[in-house]
Amino acid sequence: MSGDCDFGLIGLAVMGENLALNVESRGYKVAVYNRTTSKVDELIAGRAAGKNFVGTHTLEDFVKSVKRPRKLMMLVKAGPAVDALIETLIPLCEPGDIIIDGGNTHYVDTERRTKQVEDAGLLYVGCGVSGGEEGALKGPSLMPGGSKAAWPEVKEMFQAIAAKVGPNDDIPCCEWVGPRGAGHYVKMVHNGIEYGDMQLICEAYQLLHELGGLSNDELYDVFDDWNRGDLQSYLIEISRDIFSVKDDQGGDGHLVDKIMDVAGAKGTGKWMSQLALDLGVPSTLVTTAVFARGLSAQKDARVRASEKLEGPAAGSNAEMNAVVEKLVGDKAAFVEAVRQALYASKIVSYAQGYVQLQAASQEHDWDLDYGLCALLWRGGCIIRAKFLDRIKEAFDADPNLENLLLDKFFDEAIQNAQEAWRAVVATASIVGIPVPAFSTALNYYDGYRLARLPANLLQAQRDYFGAHTYQRLDKEGTFHTEWIQLRKEPKA
DSSP, X not given: OOOSBSEEEEOOSXXXXXXXXXXXXXXOOEEEEOSSHHHHHHHHHTTTTTSSEEEOSSHHHHHHTBOSXXXXXXXXXXXXXXXXXXXXXXGGSOTTOEEEEOSOOOHHHHHHHHHXXXXXXXXXXXXXXXXXXXXXXXXXXXXXXXXGGGHHHHHHHHHHHSOEXXXXXXXXSBOOOEETTHHHHHHHHHHHHHHHHHHHHHHHHHIIIIISOOOHHHHHHHHHHHTTTTTOBXXXXXXXXXXXXXXXXXXXXXXXXXXXXXXXXXXXXXXXXXXXXXXXXXXHHHHHHHHXXXXXXXXXXXXXXXXXXXXXXXXXXXXXXXXHHHHHSSHHHHHHXXXXXXXXXXXXXXXXXXXHXXXXXXXXXXXXXXXXXXXXXXXXXXXXXXXXXXXXXXXXHOTTOSOXXXXXXXXXXXXXXXXXXXXXXXXXXXXXXXXXXXXHHHHHHHHHHOSOOTHHHHHHHHHHHHOOOBOOSSSSSOBOOOHXXXXXXXXX
C-alpha cells in the first residue's frame, strides 16, 4: 500500500526542512519524518502550515505515505545513522523504490551502500547537495550518482528544485554524475576547492589589510569591484558583505575584527587531501588550506610563540625593502597585483581539483563529464562563480583536456597575471606575512611547467639506501647501482 505523496524526506534540521519546503514549492506533495517527532509537528504547524505536507511519526507511516516508486531522501548526519536508516527502510520498501542520501557522505560509503540497496531490489542515489541553508530553500546545486535506473524517476523533481543558470535562468545545476559514489566524490572535490578558495581570499585580505593598510570600508569597495569582474563569485560576494557589518554585540567597529582567528572544519577537505595521496595526484592547494586551518586552531601556541619568535627586522635589507615599497607604495597598483595573484592561484586550485576528478574517474570507472561538473557548480553552490563558464567551455572543446592550465584561455590568464603573482608572493616572504596557498599554487605551476625536476637525485637516494631501482633517460629498463662501491671515497 502506498499514499499520494510524491516525495519523502527524513531529517528536519535546517537543511532538511528548507529542502522539503523547496520541493513542495515546485508543486509536489511531501511527506516528512524526524526521529524527534516534535520537529515534525513544529514544521507542520509552522512553516508548512497550509502547504501540501504530510507529517509522520513513524518510519512505517512515512514510507506508506509516499507513492511508488517511492523517492525517500535522508538528510541526516553522515555515518552510522545513515546505515541504521537504510537497514530500517529496506524491509519497509518495495522493489524499485529509491533511497536517496543527501548528506555529506564519504564516497566509499556510497559505493558500498549502492550495492547493498541494489542487492535488496531497490535503487540508491548518493546526491551531493551544495548551497547551504539558502540554497536548500531557493535552489541548490545537486550532484546525484548511484543506481542509473533511478535517474529517470528523480530527474524532473531534482532539476525542478535545483538552481538555474544561463541567459534565461533555465539550465538546472543538476545532471546525472555517474555510478555509485561518483556524485558524493564530485561534491567532496567541490568542498575541497571551496577550502582552497576561502584560504586564498583570506590571504588576499591579510595582505591588503596588514601590508596595504586598507580599512574595512576600503576592503568592501575592493571586493565589490572584484565581484564585477573575473573574480565574480559567491565567496567574493559574501566576503564583501562581511566587511560592511558592524559589531552586533554593542561594541565599536566592525564585527570581522572581533572574531577569533580559529577556523573550523567538517572533514571533506581532509578527505580530498587523503584521497589525493592515495591516487598519487598533487592536490597541494586543498591540503595547504586544510593545514592552514589546523595552524589557526593552535591559537594559544601561536600567541605564546608570537612573544618569542621574530620575523624580518624592519629596514634590515634595504634592497628587499625597496622591492616591497615599489609594489606597496601605490595602493591601487598593489590591490591590482593581489587581485591577479588571487586569480592565478584560483586557476591552479580548480586545475588541481579536476586532475583529481580525472584520476578518480579512471580509478573507479565512473566516466565523469568534466564540463558537466563545471555546470553543476555554476549556480546554487558555495563555489559558484563566473569563472566556471570558462571551465565548461574548456572541457566542451576538449573532453580529454589533461590539465586546465593547458587550455588557451587559462594559459593566457596565467601569463597575464604571472608577474604580479610572483611579486606578491615574494613581497609577502620579504615582510613575513604567510601566504601558504598563494605560494603552493605558484610552486605547483612552476613544477608542472618544468620538463625536468630534481626527482632524479631523490630516486638515486632511494636506490642508494634501499635498492629501490631507477629508470634512465637514455636506456629502457630498470636499473640498480652499487653506489658505495662506485662512490668517491670521502676524506678521512
